[in-house]
Every structure is written in structure tokens, then in C-alpha cells.
Amino acid sequence: MEITRRQLLKYSAALAAASAIGLELPLPKDLEAAHVEKWIKGVCRYCGAGCGVYVGVDKGKIVAVQGDKDNWNKGFLCVKGYYLPPILYAADRAKYPMLKKGDKFVRISWKEAMDLMTEKFADSIKKHGVHSVAFYGSGQAYTEESYFMNKLFKGGLGTNNIDGNPRLCMASAAVGYVSSFGKDEPMGAYDDIYHSDCFFIIGSNMAECHPVIFRLINERKQKGKDVKIIMVDPRKTLSARIADLHMSFIPGTDLVILHAMAHVIVKEGLYSKDYVNNHVVFKTIKDDKPAKVSFEEYVKFLEEYTPEMAEKISHCPKDDIIKAARWFAQSKATMSFWTMGLNQRTRGVWANNLVHNLHLLTGQICRPGATSFSLTGQPNACGGIRDTGLLSHLLPYGRLVANEKDRKDMEKFWGVPEGRIHPKPGPTAVDIFRAFNKGEIKCLWIACTNPGQSLPNVGPYRKGMESKDTFLVVSEAYHPTRTSELADLVLPAALWVEKDGTYGQSERRYQYLEKAVNPPAEARPDLDVMIEFSHKLFAKLGRADEAKRLFNFKNSEDVWNEIRQCSKGTAYDFMGMTRARLKKAHGIQWPCPTEDHPGTVRRYTSRYGDVLVKKFDPHATDVSFYGAKADGNKAAVWLRPYKGPAEPPDAEYPYILTTGRQIEHWHTGTMTLKVPELKRSAPDAFVEINPRDAQKLGIKSRDKVKITSRRGSIVLEAKVVDVPRDGLVFVPMHYPERLINLLTTDAYDAMSKQPEFKICAVKIEKA
Structure with a gap:
């Protein structure tokens, strides 16, 4: 069956943007197997969302996949999930040493x-x-x-x-959690989506990379008339189409935007004095070591990061920055999402810290709908x-x-x-x-x-x-x-x-x-x-x-039982997650210290369910960041100065290259490119160029274009489309015959050691 990319976007949970792009097609009937002997509970093989699935088996072969309606994803899958069976039966499966x-x-x-x-x-x-x-x-x-x-x-x-x-x-996200909260323990949950009325999405094309989660956000927006979505991204992606505010900026300059939002929040008195006084310390780096500073020193640090200064550096309009800051602070509950756009940077940890800063300043954290949530790219x-x-x-x-x-x-x-x-x-x-x-x-x-x-x-x-x-x-x-x-x-x-x-x-x-x-x-x-x-x-x-x-x-259960023992007494505590229980459950969230414990939806808060808060901090009454004992169990707001990317554009290499994923494919394409329907929809790599840049270069869609960085060159077909901002080109990372990573830089974040895939300088010419 021939399937167009337009249909695939509908079939996946990226129909979250259906109202914006007018898609009304049903899921293909032949995605369901004609006959299934038994259904076995499992999890999708792709992104870190963890969608529950049932795997249909017939005559010793996987013939179908359907969503688990009792799991968090409510039975929804993206198009990659529906087309999982073919990955097991590709002609190039490795069969022998x-x-x-x-x-x-x-x-x-x-x-x-x-x-x-x-x-x-x-x-x-x-x-x-x-x-x-x-x-x-x-x-x-x-x-x-x-x-x-x-x-x-x-x-x-x-x-x-x-x-x-x-x-x-994910390294920058992990180090961001540790440096801000004392532990790499994500505190939020998908359940927060149902309680939030402001979504701050930065550095993430969720509609294509985490489409089922994005579907839930869209459902929340449809049901809540006052729900706002802020999208901070240099590309006007499918995700941005349902945003109430799309903030475009020069890649690598989002640190000034985040600081400028904090500037507005502080200047206009939108921060939570109670939360700042009881749960927050302020930190900077002095003599190469972390050092505490006062709130007043933080306010002074923010003085230069005005919306006007941020606009000058980032080219994001100051009025958008002010509006985003007010929405973020004044909503009943704000939830942030981000992924590789923040993490794959030489300042990735700092960018993570600055998102956490906004939540800590405003008290938009550790309660239903209010959390800073790092999305994960792998299962x-x-x-x-x-x-x-x-x-x-x-x-x-x-x-x-x-x-x-x-x-x-x-x-x-x-x-x-x-x-x-x-x-x-x-x-x-x-x-x-x-x-x-x-x-x-x-x-x-x-x-x-x-x-x-x-x-x-x-x-x-x-x-x-x-x-x-x-x-x-x-x-x-x-x-x-x-x-x-x-x-x-x-x-x-x-x-x-x-x-x-x-x-x-x-x-x-x-x-x-x-x-x-x-x-x-x-x-x-x-x-x-x-x-x-x-x-x-x-x-x-x-x-x-x-x-x-x-x-x-002898088997994986033996290893799992040792893992449970290894986690005992830690903030993770898996002791209640027996193999027998996991077989029946539709997912359990740690910590889960006993077999009758339901699992923990939110961390660091006794009010909303973290049973371990009192164990690690006997004096806690509501919130305790118990991983930060040296700071009195308080989270850190960091004073991180603005620094740009390792390789900004210049006269010789005037454009910025960024890479990422498409909805049809996942990572290096070893699995999804084996699925005929997905490959037909997105068969080859391309370079996405803004129409204004294309006009200057004399390039039209389908022209062959040579992209060159300081490390290599690649020739791709041009796709002239008003998605990337001026000066930015985008190439998907999936295609083994088109190694875009021959061009990317291996400069990495000094704290997390995560490379800056998202930004390198290139020049472009007709091939």
C-alpha cells in the first residue's frame, strides 16, 4: 500500500496538530493482523516515552502491534509503533557470528x-x-x-x-538535574499534562519525536480553553503549529532568552517569595568552585539580561520574551518539556539549569501540572x-x-x-x-x-x-x-x-x-x-x-532481583517491583519500596506522594530536595553567564547546520528504514533551507546542494520550506548512505561531555 507522508503524520499521534494542518484520514485497516493467536504485553522499541503495547503472535511470528489502553498512552501509538513487526523480519538481520x-x-x-x-x-x-x-x-x-x-x-x-x-x-539533562536538585531523579510525570495550563516547550519537536506525549498535550489544550503553549525553537516545526506563541531565535542564544524571562519575572515581582525563601539557594562559580550568593546578587546578575539585550543577541522579539515570562509565572501550573535542542550543546547543562531556574523562581514545581520534564530519546x-x-x-x-x-x-x-x-x-x-x-x-x-x-x-x-x-x-x-x-x-x-x-x-x-x-x-x-x-x-x-x-x-530475572536489592534503601528503591508484579502491571514508577506500594508519581514532595521525602529529610513538611543536603535540602538557582556555541557562523561558513529526527524514522534508521511504508514516505535525506536564503543562493527545491563544514562535505537534495529561520539549515540524521555526522563538531559540554550536534558552521552551494 502506498502511503504519503501526509497520511503518516495523521496515522501517528502527531495528529495532535491535525486542526492546524487539516488531516482527516483513518488509520489503514491492514495495519491490523488478519489472525492473532495470542497477545503479549510489552513496550514500544523506540523513543523514551515508553508507550505500552500488545504484541500479536501467530505461528511463532509477530504479526501485529496494538496500543495498551490500560497504560499511560491510553492505547495510542505513533506510526513507528504501529509498524514495529517488520523490523524483526528484515532481510539483513544478523543471524550468525x-x-x-x-x-x-x-x-x-x-x-x-x-x-x-x-x-x-x-x-x-x-x-x-x-x-x-x-x-x-x-x-x-x-x-x-x-x-x-x-x-x-x-x-x-x-x-x-x-x-x-x-x-x-541525555548526559546534559542528567547533570542538569544533579546540579540543580542534587540528584538525577526526574520529579514529574505524564500525569502532570492533565493538570497543567501552560506548556513551555524548548528545543523539542515533540510532534515528530515524542508524538504520543504531544497528542496528550493537544488534548489538554482542546479541553482547557485557557491552556497556553509556548514553543521555543529556531524551526517552525509541526509542533509549533498549535503553539499560542512560537519564539524563534538564532541557535545557541537561548540562554539569553531564559535569563531575560527570569529578568522579567523578578522585575515584575512574579516570582514566589515563599518558595525562594524556603526551598532555593543561589549559586555561581568562583575560583572554579560552586559558591553560594544572595538573592540580591542574583537580581544584580540578571540586570544586564533585559528583553532588549536578549532580542539583540537572539533576534527573538522582546515582546515575545515578556509575554512568555508572564504566562510561565502567572499560570496555575506550568510544565516544561525539552530534549536534544537543549542537551546536545556545549552549554547543555547550563541550558537545563536555566529552565529549572524558571520553575524554582516561580514555584512552578513539585505539584500537579508544575514540573520541569526532560524527554528521553531512547527506550x-x-x-x-x-x-x-x-x-x-x-x-x-x-x-x-x-x-x-x-x-x-x-x-x-x-x-x-x-x-x-x-x-x-x-x-x-x-x-x-x-x-x-x-x-x-x-x-x-x-x-x-x-x-x-x-x-x-x-x-x-x-x-x-x-x-x-x-x-x-x-x-x-x-x-x-x-x-x-x-x-x-x-x-x-x-x-x-x-x-x-x-x-x-x-x-x-x-x-x-x-x-x-x-x-x-x-x-x-x-x-x-x-x-x-x-x-x-x-x-x-x-x-x-x-x-x-x-x-x-541464569536469566534476566536473576539479574533483576539483584538490581532490586542494589536499589534498596536508595531514593530509587525498586524492592516492590518484583518480576511477577511487573508482568501484571502497566508500568510502575520508582520509588516503589514495598510490594503493596503503588509507585510514586511525583518526587521531592510529601504532599503529592513521595514516601521517601520524610525518610531522607525528617524535617520536611512539604518539599525537600534531599539530594542537596549540603545546601539544606534546597535546590539551586544558577547564575550562568551567556556563552555562545563552540562554532558560530562566520564569513567563510555563514550558515548554521542543525540535525534531528523525522516522524517516520528513529535515530540511525537501522530499524525504521527496513519498514517499506516508512521508507517510501521518507526515502532519503535532504537539506531544509529557508526560502529567503534559497533565493540569495539561487537554490530551488530538488536542486542538489553541497554543504561543507570544517570537517567534511555532503551533497543533498534541497527542500526549500519556511520551517528553519534565516541562516539555519536542517538535515535529518537517519540515513546511513548520507552521513551528516561527517560534518558535525565533536566539541562537547565541559560538565556533561555531551557533544554539540545541534550547532556547527557550514557553507552552502549548488552542487
């Missing part, structure tokens, strides 16, 4: 693959030490898989050379990476590598010698690949992700990955990808409901995915491979008995 010999891959047995892999890793450790090996994981892996690898590397081997692709998308970036502590500076459930007590606690819990966990955080995502390029890391295992396409400034890292002097293992469900083509060894991986495990999503909601069908041929669940690898590696290192004690897991 493959070893590169010369320029070709040859099939080998699992025994040969595991023997070779463990020999290479063991030999490297013996000759060069434990820091010569590394693992690069994913926010797509199940929680059990990520926890296991964290235990293996940090607790078993004693190296922190382990990081994941959420470093590329398990929260649960499997941030919560389990897979990133190189973290330990499980709020613990830090650099904290001596946390290290000792985990060493005791894991039963490893004191001092085993290395006190220095390991290299982060980009630096792992830099070290691999230099040969400092000799063996690298990549699982469930595609850095050969997704890394910024990917060209040099691709060359490093195909070096003959190092050993690269890639666990992948498809072959070849732009990463597996560079590997020495490819391990075929089970995908989605071909295995079982747990996802943890944006609102702290954990959900269990039951195995529904078998993987193809010899593909195996990653956890099974990881457990086998650990035993074989330790045997080669002469530590077989230790492996039997540390890695004595």
Missing part, C-alpha cells in the same frame, strides 16, 4: 567467536592492564544487560572504561544507563565513582575486594573512541548501538574503528550497519521481544517486556552472551571461581 577476514566477513560458530573474543580481551588485559579494554553500551539495551556489564567492568575488572550512547543525548536511557550507572562516572542507583563511600558500598554489595572499583571516572563516549583511535584502548565491545553513524565528527572515529591494530566487537541485530561493517567480529543479537527484560522510561516508569518469539537462526539475547563472556574471560585470567560467585545468573 561473522569474522572479518581481509575485506570479507565469514561465518563462524559461537564457540569460535567467544573463544576469539575472550582471548583477545584476556591477552590485552594481561599485557596492557584492565584499562586497555572498554565497553560502549546503549539506552536501547535492557536494564539487566546494562547493569550486568557495569558490574563486570567496574566491579569485576576494576576499570571505568564503560560508557554509552545516552552520553550523546531505556533512563533505566538502563542513568539508573544502573552505566556511564563512566556513575555507579548504580545514584552512586558516584568518585565518592569513596559509594565505591565501598558497591564493593561490599558486589562482594569484591575494597579498592577494586577505580576511583577515577573513565573516558566518556567521544573520548573512548579517541582512545581507541590512539590504540590506548586495544579491545572495544559495542552493543545495541551504531556509533559508526551516530558519533559527531564521525569520519576520524570510523577510521579508528577499522584499524588493524585494535579489536572491535559489535553485537548487532542487523548486518551490515555503518558500525558492524567496521568490526572485526559481529555477534548476532536478539531484538526487542525476541528476548525478555526491563525498560525504565522518562517518568521513572519501569515496564517488563516478555519474550514473545524466538530470534532468527543463531541470534542470541545479549545478556546470555554477556554472562558467557564473563565466565570465559575470567577463566582465561585465572579467576574462574570468582566469576562463578560474581556472575551466577
